[in-house]
Amino acid sequence: MRILAKDTPFLLVENIDVHYGAVQALFGVSLYVQAGEVVSVLGGNASGKSTTLKSVLGLVTPSSGRIELEGRPIHRLAAPDVIDLGVASVPEGRRIFPEMSVLENLLMGAYPRRHEKEQIAKDLEEVFLSFPRLAERRKQAAGTLSGGEQQMLALGRAWLRRGKLICIDEPSMGLSPKFVDMVYEVLFRWKAAGQTILLVEQNARIALELADRAYVLQHGHVILKGSAADLAADPMVQKAYLGAA
Structure with missing residues (x-):
């Protein structure tokens, strides 16, 4: 440290x-x-x-x-x-992966800490509690979300990075x-x-x-x-x- x-x-x-x-x-x-x-x-x-x-x-x-x-x-x-x-980033324009599902996009944020499976599961649940719309649409292609929902997704992805x-x-x-x-x-x-x-x-x-x-x-x-x-x-x-x- x-x-x-x-x-x-x-x-x-x-x-x-x-x-x-x-x-x-x-x-x-x-x-x-x-x-x-x-x-x-x-x-x-x-x-x-x-x-x-x-x-x-x-x-x-x-x-x-x-x-x-x-x-x-x-x-x-x-x-x-x-x-x-x-460092985690929420870029202008969101930059989500449109063909991937909401859940897959979120897990991309957690990829650098992919071995922390239990903590990732807890953090993912926290994201879904913060953004219930993402929980409802977790299997939906990210590119079909509204602009506001995509911004939520970008924020959730950054949170899962735990930067x-x-x-x-x-x-x-x-x-x-x-x-x-x-x-x-x-x-x-x-x-x-x-x-x-x-x-x-x-x-x-x-x-x-x-x-x-x-x-x-x-x-x-x-x-x-x-x-x-x-x-x-x-x-x-x-x-x-x-x-x-």
Whole structure:
């Protein structure tokens, strides 16, 4: 087990730049997440928030700066190696396996710990209790589920990974208010259970209700950061993201 110094964040993103060819997407982005914390990254389209998450997951390699997980550099690792270190992902667009059943999709999340048969069975039952619709449709092809049900499936799959850190990209995108409430009800339970979460979200209102702290990105720069309560009360955030006049 890696022993962290008292002041070492669980996840550290320090001064990263990211380029897509000649186009620079991130400019010196820094953030951190402590163990057991929920941190939200907010911003509009093309703000750089999803690129930040992809950098943590090893899907994008920063051109400069560093990323550490539990004090270990990960910014040069490929995505499978990052996942092997205990990171779970709920990607934008869900990325479920449409031809496979709901149950098969869920068990794919548990594959890295496939020898823990008893614990997987308990975790699977927990997922079905959290998302009764998945229990009802466990034998159904995942591609036939509604968008909200597919988001539930992606969350359940990540939970079965039992990651030390869960990275979630735009969980409310394209969902009806009813499904958004159902998804966030589960995320609030994960928070209460002490799960460490890095959340990228356009729905600033609900993200700030869930988060302990948050960062606001604009055009690849961090323009605001602080406690979720302070940012929710910030006039700039209220006007730009919370619909205040």
